[in-house]
Amino acid sequence: MKQIIAEKILDIERQHEVKILFAVESGSRAWGFPSQDSDYDVRFVYVHRPEWYLSIDEKRDVIEMPINDQLDMSGWDIRKALKLFRKSNPPLLEWLVSDISYYEAYGFKEEMLALRNRVFSPKASVHHYLHMAQGNFRQYLQGEEVRIKKYFYVLRPLLACKWIEKYNANPPISFQDLVCDLVTEPSLKTAIEDLLRRKMAGEELHLEKRVDVINDFVEREMERLTEFAKSAQSDLEDPTERLDELYRKYLKIVWNFG
Structure with a gap:
């Protein structure tokens, strides 16, 4: 290629x-x-x-x-x-x-x-990533069955926001680097790593029962980061x-x- x-x-x-x-x-x-x-x-x-x-x-x-x-x-x-x-x-x-x-x-x-x-600009970047996470969450991860692979397109921008909050710096491009640094809850990290392994192994990740530990984390962090976005630096x-x-x-x- x-x-x-x-x-x-x-x-x-x-x-x-x-x-x-x-x-x-x-x-x-x-x-x-x-x-x-x-x-x-x-x-x-x-x-x-x-x-x-x-x-x-x-x-x-x-x-x-x-x-x-x-x-x-x-x-x-x-x-x-x-x-x-x-x-x-x-x-x-x-x-x-x-x-x-x-x-x-x-x-x-x-x-x-x-x-x-x-x-x-922390403010511009947080707004971009948060908007992306919110949009993908609303579109793909509602209900009891969700499009499993779309978790990555919510988690990555959400973790990018958390990186900016923590370091006031550009987030790394690697999803694994974000997870390693920012995801500390064992059950959440295990759930994310399991989905990542399945995706990279070529499994078809379509409609499945939602992963509650990930949904709970996403909903909690989106609400919290919405407040952080209001005060993020822009000068x-x-x-x-x-x-x-x-x-x-x-x-x-x-x-x-x-």
């Missing part, structure tokens, strides 16, 4: 006349709980030729490749990425620390990574000037512009 992804990256560069700055895995593979049949969720940041930006019209700043059963690829233009980076966009912050890297060029990812803590030094410098720098580096 890595070879296919590498070929797709070259195809994207040719078809769209862009240069890709980095491409990484996101989703369940990056988070550490893939199924045997999980697809590949590839996310990338790219830069157009300088003249593309010299227009009075706003242009589409996303590239999305057709999705198939195995591969989902999409990316953001550098300007869009830096604007979202300024807002402490959690998915983008996760891309920067993904352990599965498919492509890197020009040093852009390393410079963004060096600024990651500077743009990190940050404006990084716009530094990000503008980065934007201009990589237009010059990639396209020998200016």
Whole structure:
């Protein structure tokens, strides 16, 4: 699959006349709980030729490749990425620390990574993760029978919130790291580890009786973290000037512009 992804990256560069700055895995593979049949969720940041930006019209700043059963690829233009980076966009912050890297060029990812803590907003991140946990919980984990594998899509963002509460820092991308650090109740940890083992072994985790120890934990923590979100820190030094410098720098580096 890595070879296919590498070929797709070259195809994207040719078809769209862009240069890709980095491409990484996101989703369940990056988070550490893939199924045997999980697809590949590839996310990338790219830069157009300088003249593309010299227009009075706003242009589409996303590239999305057709999705198939195995591969989902999409990316953001550098300007869009830096604007979202300024807002402490959690998915983008996760891309920067993904352990599965498919492509890197020009040093852009390393410079963004060096600024990651500077743009990190506890308040924005907690709201993002809490909203994700609440939405998945409402949609999939109500009633006596639930979609078991969806527990991971509630637990991971919920534990990310707890990490921010505890450390006031970016949460790790690894689900196992979050569980190891933050889940101390033996019965809860056992239930989570059992589901993780089954998922990674390839079991079909569809409708089953709900796991009460997990549901109780989720409901309790969502209520508590909703209160924490109201007081989470949001004051940050404006990084716009530094990000503008980065934007201009990589237009010059990639396209020998200016």
